[in-house]
Amino acid sequence: MERSLADTHVATSVGLAHHFDDVEQQREAGTLGMWAFLVTEVMFFGGLFLAYILYRSKYPVEFAVASNSLNVTMGFINTLVLICSSLTMALGVYFSQVGNRSLLILFLILTMILGLTFLVIKGVEYHEKYVEHHVPVRFQTYQFKWEPRASEARGAREESSRAVDTGHVEMFFWLYFAMTGVHALHMIIGLGILTTLVLMARRGRFTPEYHSPVELSGLYWHFVDIVWIFLFPLLYLIGAHLH
Amino acid sequence: MGEHIVSRKIYFAIFTALVVLTVVTWSVAKIDLGRMNAVVALTIAVIKGTLVVLYFMHVRYSSRLTWVFVGAGFFWLAIMVALTLGDYMTRGWLTIAQ
Numbered sequence: 032m033e034r035s036l037a038d039t040h041v042a043t044s045v046g047l048a049h050h051f052d053d054v055e056q057q058r059e060a061g062t063l064g065m066w067a068f069l070v071t072e073v074m075f076f077g078g079l080f081l082a083y084i085l086y087r088s089k090y091p092v093e094f095a096v097a098s099n100s101l102n103v104t105m106g107f108i109n110t111l112v113l114i115c116s117s118l119t120m121a122l123g124v125y126f127s128q129v130g131n132r133s134l135l136i137l138f139l140i141l142t143m144i145l146g147l148t149f150l151v152i153k154g155v156e157y158h159e160k161y162v163e164h165h166v167p168v169r170f171q172t173y174q175f176k177w178e179p180r181a182s183e184a185r186g187a188r189e190e191s192s193r194a195v196d197t198g199h200v201e202m203f204f205w206l207y208f209a210m211t212g213v214h215a216l217h218m219i220i221g222l223g224i225l226t227t228l229v230l231m232a233r234r235g236r237f238t239p240e241y242h243s244p245v246e247l248s249g250l251y252w253h254f255v256d257i258v259w260i261f262l263f264p265l266l267y268l269i270g271a272h273l274h
Numbered sequence: 275m276g277e278h279i280v281s282r283k284i285y286f287a288i289f290t291a292l293v294v295l296t297v298v299t300w301s302v303a304k305i306d307l308g309r310m311n312a313v314v315a316l317t318i319a320v321i322k323g324t325l326v327v328l329y330f331m332h333v334r335y336s337s338r339l340t341w342v343f344v345g346a347g348f349f350w351l352a353i354m355v356a357l358t359l360g361d362y363m364t365r366g367w368l369t370i371a372q
Contacts, residue, residue, distance in 0.1 A: 055277075058277060059337060059340075062336060062337075063339060063340060063343060066340060066343040066347070069347065070343060070344075070346065070350075073347045073348065073350075074350065074351065074354075077351040077354060077355070078354075080355075081354060081355055081358055084355065085359075088362070088363075103300075107296070107300050111296060114289065114293060114296065117289075117292075117330055121280075121285045121330045122282065122285060125280065128277065129279065246332075249331075250331050253330045254331075257322075257323045257327070260319050260322045260323050260326070261319050263296075263299075264315035264318070268299065268315055269303075269311070271303040271304050272304060272305060272311055273306075
């Protein structure tokens with residue numbers, strides 16, 4: 032009687048790929064692989080943060096007044112929405128570990144709803160900026176414009192006698208749209224990943240022994256949350272004390 | 275050694291800390307502290323990020339090798355920022371002969 036190697040493994044542990052010794056080793060390899068990817072993401076966003084730091088240190092007045100034109104309340108609410116979504120994602124991972132399929136699906140869907148809420152609020156903010164002509168583009172039909180409000184002009188005078196340079200204000204908005212845009216793209220990709228997880232969970236693909244996709248997608252979701260944790264104070268709050 | 279399951283109590287405690295710190299960073303931003311505004315905002319952001327990495331992302335309970343991967347990522351980011359700023363901030367220090 033002959034049994035193939037694959038059969039033996041299926042018999043001993045469900046969800047263990049044949050090239051790993053045991054479930055523990057498989058999980059460790061998955062976690063390290065995911066972190067290797069997240070480190071490249073740290074570098075990717077790090078470049079944008081570095082550009083922000085350099086321009087902000089060069090043009091502090093323009094960055095402060097431009098930052099004041101953002102909707103801080105919406106940014107604050109979105110921060111709370113993302114933190115809530117990180118909690119629901121963490122609880123989803125917990126229920127995949129203890130093998131509660133219906134609660135896993137519930138918390139994955141809650142995470143998706145919160146992620147969508149974030150994107151809708153972001154969309155409203157983008158629309159506000161579009162209407163105010165703060166999108167840093169120069170087309171024939173749409174041009175970037177900057178008309179400082181009275182309070183901002185006063186704040187600028189207090190910080191420096193130098194007049195506000197429109198080009199430097201535009202640079203802030205360029206960084207704002209680049210950083211929040213790339214972040215939103217990560218959120219959209221995250222929603223796609225969560226949809227896949229819900230479908231897999233419905234088919235009963237996850238067990239307490241094998242739920243790496245949930246765990247690793249959780250790492251991704253939390254990472255995107257961390258990026259926003261830094262974006263919120265840097266983009267929205269730098270000029271708040273000048274109001 | 276099996277997989278470490280973080281309890282729901284810890285998740286809720288971290289969540290509460292993150293919400294409180296978000297409210298703190300929002301309130302402090304309205305007070306004029308001069309140059310310290312940026313320092314306070316970044317310190318709070320670093321604390322929040324560290325909490326997420328350690329507890330939500332389970333690094334606190336992960337292997338030493340995972341710690342090395344995570345640490346290396348942020349260490350290289352620190353090198354990139356520190357050396358670039360070292361360059362930009364010292365450019366005016368030397369007068370180059372025309």
